[in-house]
Amino acid sequence: MAKSIKAFSALILFLLFLVTGCMENPRLQKDSPGTGRAAAPGTTQSNASGSGSDGSRKIPGEAENTVKGLDAADIAKIKPNENGKIMVVMFHNFVQSFTPTKHDDGQYTTTFGDFEKLLPQLYEKGYRLISVSDYLNNNISVPAGCIPMVFTFDDGTAGQFNLVEENGKLEINKKSAVGIMEEFNKTHPDFGLAGTFYVNLGLQTFAGKGTLSERLKYLTDRGFEIGNHTYTHIYLNEAKSADAIQKEIGENQKKMYELIPGYRMVSLALPFGQAPKELQGYVAKGEYQGVGYENAAIMEVGWDPALSPVSKNFNPLSIHRVRASGIKPVNADLAWWLKNLPREDQYVSDGNSDTITIPKSKEGDIDKNRLNGKKLVLY
Numbered sequence: 001m002a003k004s005i006k007a008f009s010a011l012i013l014f015l016l017f018l019v020t021g022c023m024e025n026p027r028l029q030k031d032s033p034g035t036g037r038a039a040a041p042g043t044t045q046s047n048a049s050g051s052g053s054d055g056s057r058k059i060p061g062e063a064e065n066t067v068k069g070l071d072a073a074d075i076a077k078i079k080p081n082e083n084g085k086i087m088v089v090m091f092h093n094f095v096q097s098f099t100p101t102k103h104d105d106g107q108y109t110t111t112f113g114d115f116e117k118l119l120p121q122l123y124e125k126g127y128r129l130i131s132v133s134d135y136l137n138n139n140i141s142v143p144a145g146c147i148p149m150v151f152t153f154d155d156g157t158a159g160q161f162n163l164v165e166e167n168g169k170l171e172i173n174k175k176s177a178v179g180i181m182e183e184f185n186k187t188h189p190d191f192g193l194a195g196t197f198y199v200n201l202g203l204q205t206f207a208g209k210g211t212l213s214e215r216l217k218y219l220t221d222r223g224f225e226i227g228n229h230t231y232t233h234i235y236l237n238e239a240k241s242a243d244a245i246q247k248e249i250g251e252n253q254k255k256m257y258e259l260i261p262g263y264r265m266v267s268l269a270l271p272f273g274q275a276p277k278e279l280q281g282y283v284a285k286g287e288y289q290g291v292g293y294e295n296a297a298i299m300e301v302g303w304d305p306a307l308s309p310v311s312k313n314f315n316p317l318s319i320h321r322v323r324a325s326g327i328k329p330v331n332a333d334l335a336w337w338l339k340n341l342p343r344e345d346q347y348v349s350d351g352n353s354d355t356i357t358i359p360k361s362k363e364g365d366i367d368k369n370r371l372n373g374k375k376l377v378l379y
């Protein structure tokens with residue numbers, strides 16, 4: 001009898017686990033001040049103030065490593081793997097409805113309706129949003145058993161975000177990706193409200209009401225990040241000189257400083273996913289008209305999930321992205337990966353941002369120099 005009760009409780013626990021996709025650990029939440037886990041994970045206060053993130057910022061709670069790790073039973077249940085893959089999702093256009101044409105089959109277009117369905121689907125599967133900065137800095141704070149995910153948005157299209165005027169006041173357009181994310185956040189605050197917008201400030205950006213500065217500020221005030229996508233979305237591999245590359249990337253940063261003083265963009269998404277190999281150094285770092293820039297990360301136009309920031313193969317200057325599912329499904333888009341990427345290959349969090357927990361068998365796959373002061377827990 002006792003045996004069957006035990007089996008029954010195990011089944012219930014397992015079903016609960018399936019429903020939420022990840023397991024909250026109240027003990028860890030209680031004991032770890034300053035990690036901001038309960039508040040939207042991944043919101044980057046450092047950038048919210050416009051000060052930018054320099055890749056070396058102090059991690060809250062880093063010094064006081066007082067939190068105990070998961071116990072053996074939790075580990076057996078959750079099987080954390082913080083060297084697993086993280087999907088960095090790449091979005092482009094958002095529209096109300098879409099009719100495919102000869103020139104555009106909608107591969108890069110998502111309807112508002114599909115996005116509204118996607119968020120709860122990701123939530124149920126245990127995904128939680130983190131920012132690009134937190135990913136790069138290995139400052140990942142999501143509940144135990146959850147899987148971090150990064151949202152990126154290219155080109156500054158109006159469907160991603162725009163402002164409208166209501167009763168003489170600027171408001172976010174609820175029919176936009178950010179509007180939908182904010183709405184979802186009201187009922188699911190633990191999903192996180194984070195994302196990086198790769199913009200071309202020499203082109204129309206988030207077309208709608210308000211000044212460009214007001215639009216960008218709306219996003220940065222809420223912890224969203226702005227990244228570089230060049231000033232006019234050029235083919236970088238056609239830029240034949242270091243000067244041309246520095247002008248396109250540097251001018252975008254210069255404009256950003258004019259719009260939000262002090263805001264330094266720390267990552268870049270390659271327009272068309274291309275860059276000249278011989279001039280790659282200037283994509284990462286350079287200067288234009290006295291304004292310097294440095295991209296700690298370069299986002300590719302991509303095809304597969306990215307590596308954990310502790311992986312020995314992690315290369316921040318070539319971060320792979322998973323393309324959001326468009327109107328036309330294609331292999332290796334987000335829906336495809338959600339079906340085909342096994343849980344054991346993904347970054348499953350131990351719920352404690354002060355420790356990196358991985359199976360002992362994977363010890364050789366990480367670079368211990370990337371632990372960033374965190375304690376390595378092997379099991």
Ligand SMILES: [Zn+2]
Nearest residue numbers: 154155271272
């Ligand atoms: Zn683009």
